[in-house]
Amino acid sequence: MKLGIQNIFQSIWLTIAFVIVGGIMVYGQKSVHPRIYTTDQNKAVFLQTIENVPWKKELVTRKKERLQKYIALWKNEKEWLVSRLQMNWKTKHDKVYLEGGDFSHSEGKAPVPTVRFSGTRDWATEYRSPSLENITPYTDNPKGLYLEHKKTGKKEWVAPKESGHIIEGINRKIMSLVEDSAFLYWVTGDRVYADFATPVFATYIEGMYYRDAPIDMANTNQQFLSGLATFEVIHEKVLIHLITTYDFLYDHLKAQKINISKAEAVFQKWGDQIIKNGVPNNNWNLFQARFLTYVALVLEPNSNYKNGKGREYYLDHTFNTSTERQISIKESLLVYDQENGIWPESASYSVHVITTLLNIITLLDHFTNANELSNFPIVEKAALASFQYLFPSGHTIGFGDSSHKKLPAENFELLITNYQKYGANEKRNIIANLLNDMIAEGDYKREVKDLFQLFFYVNNVVPNEEENEFDLPLVSPTFYAPNVSWFNQRLGSEANAMMVATTGSYGNHAHSNGISIELFAKGSVLAPDMGKGSSYWHKDHTEYYSRMPAHNTVVVNGISDYEPMRSHHPFHLENSFPKTGETPIFDQVTFSNVSFVEPKTKARQLRFTSLIKGPSGAGYVVDVFRSRKPGSDGQRHDYFYHNLGDAFKISSNEEVLKLEDTEDLGSHQGDLKAYDYLTEKKKLTTAKAVSANFNFTSEDGTSDLMEVWVKGSADQTLYSAMAPKSKAITSGTSPKELLNKPIPTLIVQRNAEAWENPFAMVFNPLDYVEDNPILEVEYAQKIENSTAQQIQVKFKDEATQDNIVLNENESVIYDQGNLYQKGLLSITRTEENKAQPSFIFLSG
Structure with missing residues (x-):
């Protein structure tokens, strides 16, 4: 219950x-130890387990093999491992000072060597972390760390703040060896493991016992985030190594008259720091x-x-x-x-x-x-x-x-x-x-x-x-999570499975993305998000990956923006089908209709996105994006669409159109810095409807991935560009040839409002081997005094056609020809020589 x-x-x-x-x-x-993972009472059963369960036995074997090399080095030189700890060996500083998210310096005097604090909050670094064998014993040089540059291969002296997480990483690696050795002492009873681990554990504990928590001289928020070893209390992984070592090694430590109370005091100090700091x-x-x-x-x-x-x-x-x-x-x-x-x-x-x-x-x-x-x-x-x-x-x-x-x-x-x-x-x-x-x-x-x-x-x-x-449906055709501003649509199965995720910006680790979509079809995330940058503090993240032009969205006047990370800019779900969590009998259509006010320009935006199953079972996506800035001043709306591939071509009536090189789009003309990350920019100004075909070339030849049918309009310019690689895609969501490659990007620019005459796209995912399921897409010309969009999708059998009419909202009336519609959406599928439609879908 x-x-x-x-x-x-x-x-x-x-x-x-x-x-x-x-x-x-x-x-x-x-005091009964161990007790965190196991107890001595359970030891016999555990020993049987690691003999009889191969995949558990394998881990124990790996740990033994990993330690062999280091134990051999230690037997030859008893201080081999302990001397590699990153400590204030000579200075014995007991006070640590930070400058915001960077290490500044340390000072003071403790009776023993103290543990060095990490170099910086930012994990991105141009330097390699050395192997334990390549660390100079007892190193404590005012010049910093002597590290190899990733690009040049040359070693140079590096200030700690340039070293990323190398300092904490070395200590964590050493303490993970100590933890394994303590565990194997408990498993085998072999004193060698205990003797190997004890001096390293004791040295680190003593060094932390006598060292204070860091102080941020700049008095920034960093003062409330730091742990004892790292810049973030959530990165104190070494603490678990220490506690596990203590737990397995407890009886041996007592027998060796190691000061247990100091270890306990360190654990208390760490616990207090974690309670005091953090988010x-x-x-x-x-x-x-x-x-x-x-x-x-x-x-x-x-x-x-x-x-x-x-x-x-x-x-x-x-x-x-x-x-x-x-x-x-x-x-x-x-x-x-x-x-x-x-x-x-x-x-x-x-x-x-x-x-x-x-x-x-x-x-x-x-x-x-x-x-x-x-x-x-x-x-x-x-x-x-x-x-x-x-x-x-x-x-x-x-x-x-x-x-x-x-x-x-x-x-x-x-x-x-x-x-x-x-x-x-x-x-x-x-x-x-x-x-x-x-x-x-x-x-x-x-x-x-x-x-x-x-x-x-x-x-x-x-x-x-x-x-x-047991009836346990794990996914549903639609799913809405308002607490992260996310709406899912799913349609089809197996090779024809499609999905669109529509997201706003709400909650933590959000981006400035307006109303953005990711589109999955034909086994890949064809229109991916870009993920995060090299680190949260790196320019590529703050200027590009977390900003609107890195997403499949609309940017207004080149400046749409707001603070990412802890964001409070959700969309509002206006309409959707089916009801979230339900699976209706009719399974040919899903849709969402969401609204948003872009905070930088106060532009109103409305995005309608629908998955529709074609007669062959293969689906397509209709995307209608309305965007309008208040007032009569000049306005510009850039519809960004990123698709997997290594190139794309733009055609009209089966004629490939030539785009010219351009210097448009960039901070030099007042746009966001994110525009500067676009390369190979080309442009074409045309009022025609066009199609953009995204493809990639592999050893097996050229494969088409996506065809985008773009509605034509006056005041419209098309741009092609290459955007930085997506850091979201993986080998499970993209052809392997496209990983770590720039992303072809289509930008449809409207130098006028895009509300009464919105952006309209039909996304037609293509298969490597099957014929194109869609023959043609036609958009009706703008109807006077109407904001409705009328789209005809004609299929390859030349007999079947979908007629789609989308109003601005459910209260608007569309009255043209033989169709009167008061409501948001109608989709009518007809076939030649059949008096009755295959289906009529009405909503709103």
Whole structure:
């Protein structure tokens, strides 16, 4: 039985109460380690597992093999690994100073070498991270780091702020070796592993114990984001390596008289920094909560510490108590749309929020054995809702800072773990069958990448039962998530599967994209989003990838813009069919009609997009985009369309038109800097209707990908250009020959309002081998005193035709010839020599 919101809160509080009381009852005052992933009580069963389950055994074998080289080097020179840590070896500085998102300097004096802070918040760097073998031991040079340039191959001295995440990355790599060694000590009992790990762990802990948290001299927002080792509290991955090492190595550390209290003090200091800093109302909050869960579970009860900051304290701050920059999970889960299960961020971030929550719940449940997942039904709902993000290829949509990826199989693995543990067999079978389908389709291979997965994934996913008895529709013809301003349309199946995702800008990791679309057909995302740039601080991201000209949208006067990332510029859904989440009997048409006010120019915009199934089963897309700036001043509207390919040609009446080179479009004429990223610009001014054919050439010859039928108009100029590569596409959503290649871009420019006479396009996806399903598209000339669009789509059989009439809204009347229409849309399919239409679709 699902719990209501009030009951969820009560259950979470009961959970914490159990941890506070029950955890002490189970473990008493005695320090029992390990306990985060496993316990000594479960050791015999685990050892059997890694012998009998090949894909788990493989990870343990890989870890042993990876360590062999480093243990051999360590045996020959006992300080080999510890000396590669990035520390203030000579200076022993205990204070770190930042200049905004960059390291400035360190100073002060500690009694021991201290841990170096990262170089910069920006991960993009022109330098390579050295292998451990190529690091100079005990390096601590005022010149900075001696690194190899990626392009020149030459080594040079580099200031830390130019080194990206290299400093933190080296320390994290070293501590991952130490973590593996501690784990293998627990598995094998071989003292070599413990002796290898202990001095590195102790040195790092001492170095962090005596070093303060960083101070931003510029007093920017960075002061509220920094961790102890990195510029963002969500990047403190080294903390998990340290905690896991401590957990597996605990008895050995005690025997070696290592100061356990210093390790505990470091974990407390890290936990406090994570609570104090961060971002409270997006994915950061959950990533921070995951670290806090590790801190809580490795520490002893509150009563063990003078400051009272033990297990209960950090669990309470994880689940119940909210602070300025760390919102409790109890409160965070209310951010989800409780109806549709969507988290308010772009897809790539949203699906990993689910993973993070399942990680937290799994860790806590291992400690309490109290079926913690049952307290959080929204997490289960979100895991299943994430299938709505998928193109028919099984890859996530690319709006905002997303890219086309598979859903994390870890989400379903961890659901199975819970269901199997608590006997929820029906749920287990449903999710197991989903996972089996992913495996069968080659989308997932069962393997483990880290210790968390090694301990918590079940050994065997149950086999498919006699095909699914359970009715579990994972996607629907339309899906609307207002909390991220996203509307999906799906039509057709298998080779004829099509999808359009329409997005505004709402929530976190959004782009300045107006009303944008991504279009999937014929197995590829033919009209992709561009993804994110080299980093969020890199010029290519701030000037191009996050701006309107990188999207399939309309830019007004060359300047349409607003702040990306945490954006509040959604579209309004005016009309759609079918109702979101429903699957009607009639399956020939879907559509959305959304409105938007572009904030920079105050232009009103209205975009109608429809998927229509042709008589052969192959579909096409109608896109009508209205845009008008208020006032009578001159206005310009640029319709951007990016399509996969390496070239495209523009034709009229089967005659290829010649475009001339141009210097138009760019910041030199007052346009956004994003226009400057366009190259090979050509233009043609014509009032004719044209078609643009996008193609690419491979070893097998030239293949057509898309034909775009463009309505003609006075005051209209056509541009062709090459745009920077899409960083959203992957080998699963694009022909491999087109990855990392510039994107051919069609720009239809209207030097007049585009509302009464809007942009109108018919997108006709083409197949490598099949004939073109559409013979011709005709647009009626503008009708006086009418904003209606009349489009005729003629098919290759020369007998079938779709007649489409689209009004501005459902209240407008269209009265021409023998058609009277009061309503938004009509689609009539007729065939020669047949008195009755094949179908008539009316809406609005």
